[in-house]
Every structure is written in C-alpha cells, then in structure tokens.
Amino acid sequence: MTEQGPLSGVVIVDLSRVLAGPYCTMVLADLGARVIKVEAPPRGDDSRHYGPFVNGKSAYFMSLNRGKESIVLDLKAEADRSLFLRLLGKADVLVENFRPGTMQKLGLGWEELHKRHPRLIYAAVSGFGQNGPYSSRPAYDIIVQAMGGVMSLTGHPDSPPVRVGVSIGDLVAALFLCVGINAALYHRALTGEGTLIDVAMLDAQVAILENAIARYTSTGVVPQPLGTRHPSITPFDVFKASDGYVVIAAGNDSLFARLCAVLGRSDLAANPLFLNNELRTRHQAALKDELETELGRQPVRHWLAVLEEAGVPCGPLNTVDKVLADPQIKARNMVVSTEDPVAGLLTLAGNPLKFSTFPDPTTRPPAPDLDADRGRVLDLLAPED
Amino acid sequence: MTEQGPLSGVVIVDLSRVLAGPYCTMVLADLGARVIKVEAPPRGDDSRHYGPFVNGKSAYFMSLNRGKESIVLDLKAEADRSLFLRLLGKADVLVENFRPGTMQKLGLGWEELHKRHPRLIYAAVSGFGQNGPYSSRPAYDIIVQAMGGVMSLTGHPDSPPVRVGVSIGDLVAALFLCVGINAALYHRALTGEGTLIDVAMLDAQVAILENAIARYTSTGVVPQPLGTRHPSITPFDVFKASDGYVVIAAGNDSLFARLCAVLGRSDLAANPLFLNNELRTRHQAALKDELETELGRQPVRHWLAVLEEAGVPCGPLNTVDKVLADPQIKARNMVVSTEDPVAGLLTLAGNPLKFSTFPDPTTRPPAPDLDADRGRVLDLLAPED
Numbered sequence: 001m002t003e004q005g006p007l008s009g010v011v012i013v014d015l016s017r018v019l020a021g022p023y024c025t026m027v028l029a030d031l032g033a034r035v036i037k038v039e040a041p042p043r044g045d046d047s048r049h050y051g052p053f054v055n056g057k058s059a060y061f062m063s064l065n066r067g068k069e070s071i072v073l074d075l076k077a078e079a080d081r082s083l084f085l086r087l088l089g090k091a092d093v094l095v096e097n098f099r100p101g102t103m104q105k106l107g108l109g110w111e112e113l114h115k116r117h118p119r120l121i122y123a124a125v126s127g128f129g130q131n132g133p134y135s136s137r138p139a140y141d142i143i144v145q146a147m148g149g150v151m152s153l154t155g156h157p158d159s160p161p162v163r164v165g166v167s168i169g170d171l172v173a174a175l176f177l178c179v180g181i182n183a184a185l186y187h188r189a190l191t192g193e194g195t196l197i198d199v200a201m202l203d204a205q206v207a208i209l210e211n212a213i214a215r216y217t218s219t220g221v222v223p224q225p226l227g228t229r230h231p232s233i234t235p236f237d238v239f240k241a242s243d244g245y246v247v248i249a250a251g252n253d254s255l256f257a258r259l260c261a262v263l264g265r266s267d268l269a270a271n272p273l274f275l276n277n278e279l280r281t282r283h284q285a286a287l288k289d290e291l292e293t294e295l296g297r298q299p300v301r302h303w304l305a306v307l308e309e310a311g312v313p314c315g316p317l318n319t320v321d322k323v324l325a326d327p328q329i330k331a332r333n334m335v336v337s338t339e340d341p342v343a344g345l346l347t348l349a350g351n352p353l354k355f356s357t358f359p360d361p362t363t364r365p366p367a368p369d370l371d372a373d374r375g376r377v378l379d380l381l382a383p384e385d
Numbered sequence: 386m387t388e389q390g391p392l393s394g395v396v397i398v399d400l401s402r403v404l405a406g407p408y409c410t411m412v413l414a415d416l417g418a419r420v421i422k423v424e425a426p427p428r429g430d431d432s433r434h435y436g437p438f439v440n441g442k443s444a445y446f447m448s449l450n451r452g453k454e455s456i457v458l459d460l461k462a463e464a465d466r467s468l469f470l471r472l473l474g475k476a477d478v479l480v481e482n483f484r485p486g487t488m489q490k491l492g493l494g495w496e497e498l499h500k501r502h503p504r505l506i507y508a509a510v511s512g513f514g515q516n517g518p519y520s521s522r523p524a525y526d527i528i529v530q531a532m533g534g535v536m537s538l539t540g541h542p543d544s545p546p547v548r549v550g551v552s553i554g555d556l557v558a559a560l561f562l563c564v565g566i567n568a569a570l571y572h573r574a575l576t577g578e579g580t581l582i583d584v585a586m587l588d589a590q591v592a593i594l595e596n597a598i599a600r601y602t603s604t605g606v607v608p609q610p611l612g613t614r615h616p617s618i619t620p621f622d623v624f625k626a627s628d629g630y631v632v633i634a635a636g637n638d639s640l641f642a643r644l645c646a647v648l649g650r651s652d653l654a655a656n657p658l659f660l661n662n663e664l665r666t667r668h669q670a671a672l673k674d675e676l677e678t679e680l681g682r683q684p685v686r687h688w689l690a691v692l693e694e695a696g697v698p699c700g701p702l703n704t705v706d707k708v709l710a711d712p713q714i715k716a717r718n719m720v721v722s723t724e725d726p727v728a729g730l731l732t733l734a735g736n737p738l739k740f741s742t743f744p745d746p747t748t749r750p751p752a753p754d755l756d757a758d759r760g761r762v763l764d765l766l767a768p769e770d
Contacts (some may be wrong), residue, residue: 153550165538182567331517
C-alpha cells in the first residue's frame with residue numbers, strides 16, 4: 001500500500017459524535033490515519049439522523065465522516081466493553097467528546113486506560129474542559145461563541161449580535177485537538193509516553209481572540225463589533241457594487257491613489273479629509289459613501305477586473321455555489337467528491353493540507369454505514385488479545 | 386531542563402510576519418518548540434509597528450510572539466544568507482508566509498533547501514497557495530473571509546454582510562499549518578523524510594464551511610445567513626433580556642417545556658404552533674417574540690441563574706472584559722501574563738492545549754526585542770558548520 005499521508009499506520013479509535021470530535025478525526029483520516037468510529041447502539045452517531053438527507057442518508061454525517069470505519073459497541077455491556085479495551089490495545093489514539101465524567105462512569109477514564117495502555121494518547125474535547133466550575137455543563141457552538149467573546153466582536157455597531165455562520169466553536173476546538181494529537185504522536189515516537197489532551201471549546205474561542213485581549217488590557221477600551229471594516233486601516237472593507245459586494249483592501253497611500261484612479265475619482269486621493277490612512281480611518285464613513293457612489297455604477301465583475309489590473313487587492317463576496325465554481329479553489333483541489341453506494345456522488349470540501357510527499361486525491365472514500373466495518377475491525381484483534 | 390511540552394527540542398526557524406505564520410509559531414512555542422524569528426532589517430516584523438503601543442512597544446506584536454527569539458538577517462546579503470543556510474542545518478522546521486515565489490527569488494525555494502537539508506520540514510502559508518491562477522495575488526483576512534464563503538453565511542438576512550470579528554482567515558490557516566507541521570514531524574521521526582507543507586488561507590476557509598457544501602449540493606439551495614439562530618433547531622438562539630443578551634439552546638421538547646416553565650409560560654409548550662421542534666422552527670419568529678417578551682422583564686444574571694437551575698443550556702454574551710473575568714476561563718488558565726521589561730505586565734490568552742504530562746504555566750516569557758537573541762542563535766552554529 002502506498003502511504004496516504006504522514007499519519008499512515010496510525011490507528012484512531014473514535015467515540016466522538018456530531019461535530020467537534022468527528023471534524024478532528026476527519027482531518028486525521030485525510031492525513032492517512034485509520035479512524036475507527038465506535039458507535040453506540042441502536043442509532044449510532046446522532047448526526048446520522050440530521051438533515052438534509054440524500055436517498056435517506058444524512059448529508060451532514062456523510063460530509064464529516066468520509067474515509068472512516070464503523071463498528072457498533074455497547075460500552076455498558078460487559079462483552080462489548082471488553083472488546084473495546086482490547087481494541088484500544090491496537091490503537092494509538094482515543095478521541096472522545098462526551099461531557100466530562102462520562103468516561104469515568106464507564107470505567108474508561110484516563111487513569112484507568114493509561115494504566116492499561118501507557119502508550120495510548122487520550123484526546124478529549126468538551127464544551128468547558130475537564131475541570132473548573134462549568135465543567136459538567138452542556139455546551140453548544142452558539143453558547144461558546146457568545147461566552148468566549150467572538151460574538152461580541154462580530155456584527156454591525158448598534159445592531160443585534162451575529163453568530164459566525166459556521167460552527168467555529170466546534171471547529172477551532174477540533175483543530176486545536178488535532179494539533180495536540182499530532183504533537184503527542186511526535187512526542188510518543190521519541191519517548192514512548194502517552195498523554196491526555198484536554199481541549200475545551202470555550203478555551204479555543206478565547207485563544208482566537210488574538211489581539212483583542214491585548215487591545216483591551218493595554219487601552220481599557222472594550223472592543224466592539226465593526227461590521228466589515230478594519231479598525232485602523234482604510235479603505236479595507238466590503239463595498240456595494242451595482243449587483244453585489246466587492247472587498248477592497250487598499251492599505252496604503254499608493255494603493256488608495258490607484259483605487260481612486262480606477263474609479264475616476266483621483267480628487268479623493270487629493271482631498272484633505274483622506275490624505276493619509278489616519279485621516280481616512282477618521283473619516284471612513286464619508287469615504288465609504290464616496291466610494292460606493294462610484295462602485296454602484298458597475299457590477300462586481302467589472303470592478304474586480306479593473307482593480308486587479310491596477311494591482312489593488314480585492315475579491316468577490318462568494319456564496320457557496322460561487323465558491324465551488326471558483327477557478328483557484330478548483331485548481332487547489334479544494335472541491336472533492338465521494339461516491340456513496342446509496343446517496344450517489346457527493347461534493348465535499350477538500351483537505352487544505354497539501355504535502356509535497358503525499359498524494360491529494362480528488363475523490364475520497366465514503367462515510368461508513370453503521371457497523372459496516374465490524375469484521376475488518378475485529379480482525380485487528382488476534383485471538384489471544 | 387524539564388520538558389516544556391511535546392515539542393521540546395524542536396527548532397523552528399520562522400521567517401513569517403504579522404499574523405498567520407506568527408500565530409502558528411506561537412502555538413508551536415507554547416508546545417515547547419524553540420522558535421527563532423529571522424527578521425528583515427531595518428524594522429523587523431511589520432507588526433512591531435502596529436498599535437496600540439505600551440511604552441512604545443506594540444501590544445499586537447507582543448501578544449503573538451511570546452517566548453520566541455529574534456535575530457536580524459538580510460537574506461539578500463551574501464554573508465547573512467550563508468548564516469541563514471547554516472542555521473537551517475540546525476533546524477527542524479522552516480515557516481514562512483511570503484507571497485509565493487518570494488523564497489525562490491531569494492534562491493531559498495523548497496527544491497533548493499530540500500536538496501541541501503533533506504530532513505527539513507518547509508511550512509508555507511499564503512493567501513491563495515503555491516499554485517493556481519491567483520497564487521501570486523496578495524490576500525488579506527477580509528478577502529479570504531469573503532471569497533471562501535464564510536461571509537456569505539454570517540450576518541442577518543437582508544442586512545449588509547458582516548466580517549467575523551476575529552481574523553479567522555489567518556487563524557484557521559495557521560491552525561491547519563500547525564496540524565501539518567506536527568504531522569510532518571511525526572512522519573519524519575519514523576522515516577527521516579522532510580516535506581513541504583503548503584497551506585492557503587482561502588483553502589482553509591473552504592475547509593470550515595463544513596456541512597454548508599453538503600447542504601447546497603444535496604438541496605440546490607444556496608445557504609444564507611441566519612443571524613444568530615440555528616437553521617433547524619428552535620429555540621437555539623440569542624435573546625434580549627432587560628440589560629443584555631442571553632443564549633438559550635433548548636434543543637428538544639423536554640428542554641423547551643422546562644424553559645417555558647422557568648418563564649412562567651407553560652402555555653407556550655402546549656401551544657399547537659410550538660408543539661415540536663419542526664413546528665417551533667417553522668414559527669421561530671413568533672416564538673422568539675413570545676420568549677423575548679418574558680425575558681425582557683429581568684436582567685441576564687437572573688435568567689442565567691434560573692435556567693441553569695432548571696438544566697436548560699444557556700450562557701451570557703460576554704464582551705472581552707467579561708471573558709477575562711469569567712471563573713471557568715480563569716480556572717482553565719486561559720488568561721496568562723507575561724512581564725515585558727519595558728511594557729510591564731501584559732495579559733494574554735493562554736494555551737488551549739492542556740496535557741496531563743506537561744506543565745501549563747500561568748506566566749509566559751515575553752516577546753523578543755528585534756535581534757535580541759543574536760548571540761544565543763549564532764551559538765547554535767559550531768565554527769565548522
């Protein structure tokens with residue numbers, strides 16, 4: 001077998017459901033790991049039952065579980081629990097996203113498993129983490145987006161709050177977990193030592209506040225949402241053209257002058273209100289009005305062509321259909337497909353990790369049916385295990 | 386020396402500037418790696434000059450470069466270029482976020498470096514990636530948020546677009562690069578083989594569209610922004626209380642009944658319009674009005690207390706000041722500090738990766754002054770190198 005990726009040969013046992021855990025193990029599978037979903041009877045991963053459905057199969061589930069295997073085990077039943085423990089003996093990593101305490105109640109907490117399998121890496125992602133006063137509370141994406149501060153920075157001033165339209169509460173935590181698992185695999189390759197990795201969705205939101213914390217603590221001013229504009233660079237915003245929106249990022253005097261020339265408004269570059277970036281930022285509302293008056297005369301396609309020609313950084317505001325048709329995104333193999341035996345051909349996001357030494361296939365294996373890989377998974381266990 | 390993290394002993398040479406690259410190497414430094422920033426004369430990393438400033442030092446820069454070392458090298462000057470190449474002989478990973486083509490022009494492209502240092506991992510993050518029609522274009526966070534589709538999903542229906550208030554265009558790419566570097570380190574520990582990792586900010590945005598692609602391709606309906614509500618679960622939204630907002634995620638009939646009881650409105654749970662999740666989602670605007678009428682009678686603090694008591698998932702919408710004061714976030718050591726010799730005590734986000742086997746210190750080493758570690762870095766090079 002040719003190596004599919006840097007994690008070829010790594011075995012992940014995956015108890016996780018719905019989003020944060022499954023997204024993490026999807027990235028690991030894309031890196032070449034063998035991911036074995038251990039699902040609870042009778043219905044398996046909850047997201048198998050989330051719409052929309054294609055020929056009765058969940059598009060949500062299929063998009064997050066490509067290339068994994070599935071076995072059903074009832075961890076509350078002794079025989080299955082014992083199979084599960086033997087399976088962990090063949091695994092490199094266990095991933096779970098239960099509420100903290102659940103695994104301990106099953107007798108499968110980190111301490112027990114570490115004693116039995118000292119090389120096992122135990123990766124847990126939860127809403128609030130394994131300790132602290134909120135540890136046992138349920139969390140959902142929207143709750144951690146709100147509690148972690150990202151929602152307070154997103155939206156238009158004096159308008160109702162806005163949730164980021166993708167589940168970054170789950171996904172950023174999933175990516176941190178993925179970083180941690182790979183770092184732990186590296187450390188174990190050198191030392192033989194397993195570790196527990198504990199990632200909280202709320203913590204991961206705090207970690208992406210980046211300079212907002214430094215801004216607040218150094219100035220005392222609580223950061224507020226700014227719509228689409230940049231706090232200190234102007235024009236660096238989304239503008240209305242005649243048929244949609246165009247993003248323009250003209251971050252210095254020279255780019256601003258080029259932008260004004262393209263718009264036939266070189267007078268703006270000479271206007272004392274807009275002479276430098278500081279002035280442009282102070283008068284950004286007035287400048288935006290002026291720019292949109294001109295931009296409103298032509299469609300997005302026109303402006304992108306002439307702005308690119310002039311070397312002014314810009315881009316369209318793509319809806320999902322446009323994203324899938326974008327030539328750069330196609331050239332980067334970021335739209336891949338999978339052939340499901342029941343649902344047929346499905347379109348999925350590709351893997352953004354491109355390695356010189358590994359293939360980046362245009363098609364991916366489908367998501368597994370519930371318990372579909374029982375035989376293959378049990379084959380991992382030699383009779384004496 | 387005690388091991389600081391799973392990457393203790395790993396040496397990263399970091400040519401990156403501003404955000405995506407430096408965020409990635411900050412995470413690597415938090416994992417124990419030695420990160421050597423190689424900065425260009427005379428001013429170094431551009432972000433050293435971004436406000437706000439504390440005693441003349443950039444809070445932006447300090448918040449992203451804690452625990453790194455700095456040396457100034459002019460890669461266009463022969464002597465420094467030669468020092469740089471010798472330094473790479475001592476490095477495990479090179480990180481850069483130049484526009485594609487820049488390193489080749491310096492004679493430092495992947496092919497050349499791989500020939501000279503076959504074990505070196507070369508990690509590049511750029512706006513559009515190393516190939517494809519837009520490869521050489523400049524990209525900024527707001528451009529990839531718009532082009533990649535996330536902006537088309539974020540905001541209120543029929544309102545102007547909204548940029549996610551943190552730079553997820555940069556940060557998600559940084560996290561993917563970090564996953565790739567760690568996976569490549571693991572692979573190299575087993576095989577000795579170096580690799581090129583090529584991450585594009587635009588690709589990373591596509592990768593977090595998660596089920597939006599599957600939703601679009603399976604239904605033909607282009608996904609639109611939904612404000613704060615969940616597309617198919619109700620009530621799962623942000624609601625106005627008398628003094629601010631509260632998030633409520635009552636995802637099933639039993640939680641909905643409990644919510645109604647807490648509000649003294651058990652009639653709502655019995656209302657034929659709201660009898661099950663499908664009906665509640667169909668009539669979500671009417672339900673939100675009813676709920677906000679009640680919620681508007683008391684402050685956020687009151688509702689959080691009684692909802693938690695009743696076991697209804699909920700949370701506050703925290704601004705950055707509230708995030709830093711939150712007891713869970715404190716208990717998780719997600720607010721750490723660094724003592725800068727000039728700027729004084731700074732507050733920073735902690736590391737969301739918690740390992741059982743490594744410490745999670747409450748203080749971090751400060752960001753380096755420009756060229757401050759020249760001696761220590763050159764000590765890496767034995768005279769004969």
